[in-house]
Amino acid sequence: VLLNCGTKTAVSRKLILASSVIAGYRLRLSAILCHLRFSSSIAADMTYEHERRVAELAVQRATLLTKKVFHEKAKGELSKDDKSPVTKGDFGAQALIIQAISKNFPEDEIVAEEESSELRQDSALRSEIWDLVKDIKLNDQPSDELLGGSLENEEAMMAVIDQGKSLGGSKGRIWALDPIDGTKGFLRGGQYAVCLALIVDGDVKVGVIGCPNLPVDDSESLTVGIGSQQSDEDGKGVLFSAVQGEGAVSRPLTSAGLSPSKPIHMRPVPDVSHAVFCEGVEAAHSNQGDNAAVAQRLGISAPSVRLDSQAKYCSIARGAGDIYLRLPVKKDYQEKIWDHAAGDLLVREAGGQVTDIYGKRLDFTKGRTLKDNKGVVAAPVALQDQVIDAVQIVLNLK
Numbered sequence: 001v002l003l004n005c006g007t008k009t010a011v012s013r014k015l016i017l018a019s020s021v022i023a024g025y026r027l028r029l030s031a032i033l034c035h036l037r038f039s040s041s042i043a044a045d046m047t048y049e050h051e052r053r054v055a056e057l058a059v060q061r062a063t064l065l066t067k068k069v070f071h072e073k074a075k076g077e078l079s080k081d082d083k084s085p086v087t088k089g090d091f092g093a094q095a096l097i098i099q100a101i102s103k104n105f106p107e108d109e110i111v112a113e114e115e116s117s118e119l120r121q122d123s124a125l126r127s128e129i130w131d132l133v134k135d136i137k138l139n140d141q142p143s144d145e146l147l148g149g150s151l152e153n154e155e156a157m158m159a160v161i162d163q164g165k166s167l168g169g170s171k172g173r174i175w176a177l178d179p180i181d182g183t184k185g186f187l188r189g190g191q192y193a194v195c196l197a198l199i200v201d202g203d204v205k206v207g208v209i210g211c212p213n214l215p216v217d218d219s220e221s222l223t224v225g226i227g228s229q230q231s232d233e234d235g236k237g238v239l240f241s242a243v244q245g246e247g248a249v250s251r252p253l254t255s256a257g258l259s260p261s262k263p264i265h266m267r268p269v270p271d272v273s274h275a276v277f278c279e280g281v282e283a284a285h286s287n288q289g290d291n292a293a294v295a296q297r298l299g300i301s302a303p304s305v306r307l308d309s310q311a312k313y314c315s316i317a318r319g320a321g322d323i324y325l326r327l328p329v330k331k332d333y334q335e336k337i338w339d340h341a342a343g344d345l346l347v348r349e350a351g352g353q354v355t356d357i358y359g360k361r362l363d364f365t366k367g368r369t370l371k372d373n374k375g376v377v378a379a380p381v382a383l384q385d386q387v388i389d390a391v392q393i394v395l396n397l398k
């Protein structure tokens with residue numbers, strides 16, 4: 001600009017012109033930046049929506065299989081202490097869910113509870129499971145198509161089951177899957193859950209839990225305890241989900257597409273002595289004596305609500321119960337990541353905190369197990385320190 005200028009006035013005029021051009025560019029640039037920032041904030045809000053939807057539908061579809069197996073058992077088609085319903089449900093649900101994950105997210109790793117060697121040696125069991133798996137569909141074409149259609153044959157089913165062998169770790173996208181959590185509950189007609197979570201670089205980003213035997217009505221769930229046989233009637237079956245930073249929701253399970261969801265929250269507990277605590281039914285999985293001693297120290301006189309599976313995380317996340325205690329029975333037991341990842345996020349997104357007995361957050365970066373944690377303590381954020389304090393006194397940790 002300056003090279004072509006003649007007089008002083010021309011120079012200053014041209015300088016003014018040049019600076020207004022620059023100002024114009026600046027304005028446009030800031031508008032572009034603003035737009036970019038706005039669209040990236042929308043993008044951030046939408047993050048993991050696809051993963052959540054696929055996970056919700058995959059879990060919902062898998063519960064169709066587990067319920068079918070449960071009905072066969074309930075009709076007496078299987079002997080009472082026959083463990084095969086669990087085996088069929090476990091393998092079948094794992095195959096259906098991994099198939100949906102690997103169709104939609106082929107690069108992702110999967111840490112799942114089962115592997116196919118037992119099936120490879122038992123052709124009768126294999127074909128029974130295949131008969132179930134090949135026919136399970138959501139009664140809603142777009143939802144079914146999103147999950148990527150059916151598996152081709154028994155061999156494909158076993159290959160898909162074995163995609164769950166990842167060793168986990170601190171890097172990358174890793175799904176943690178428990179096809180039937182709470183197998184004892186499943187067998188006795190109590191609570192069980194189909195659980196799926198996406199962990200990214202060690203952080204749980206998405207958590208989905210299907211509880212076919214939990215009442216849709218939250219207020220009824222406190223009455224669901226040991227041996228209550230609340231299974232598989234109308235009004236039962238809840239699908240829970242959470243995405244990090246976006247809260248937690250629940251909706252009734254259906255046999256088709258997703259039903260409308262509602263947000264869920266832990267309930268406020270102004271006085272810890274009024275809290276209701278949940279624990280497992282199985283005395284071998286958590287120390288019920290220590291759990292009771294903690295409750296007593298906190299002044300809680302109400303009896304515990306006993307539920308199998310991650311239904312405990314779900315129950316407190318929706319305010320049907322407040323505290324979940326899982327105090328260790330065996331010193332050397334390492335909790336599995338698929339038993340906790342989805343529930344951990346669900347409770348934290350509903351206003352709770354989840355730690356181990358030392359008050360340390362669950363660490364999902366250590367492989368297939370939570371080897372740096374002991375036990376689980378989940379409570380509303382405001383109560384967590386108080387509960388941990390009581391746990392540490394009871395366990396002589398302080």
Ligand SMILES: Nc1ncnc2c1ncn2[C@@H]1O[C@H](COP(=O)(O)O)[C@@H](O)[C@H]1OP(=O)(O)O
Pocket residue numbers: 181182183279280281282284285286307308309310329330333339
């Ligand atoms: N000693 C143990 N301590 C804690 N959890 C255990 C123990 N043994 C098994 N589990 C796991 O507890 C989970 C069920 O928990 P809950 O009692 O709350 O329903 C199951 O996934 C089961 O794993 P697995 O399936 O490998 O037996």
Ligand SMILES: [Mg+2]
Pocket residue numbers: 178180181182338339
């Ligand atoms: Mg389990």
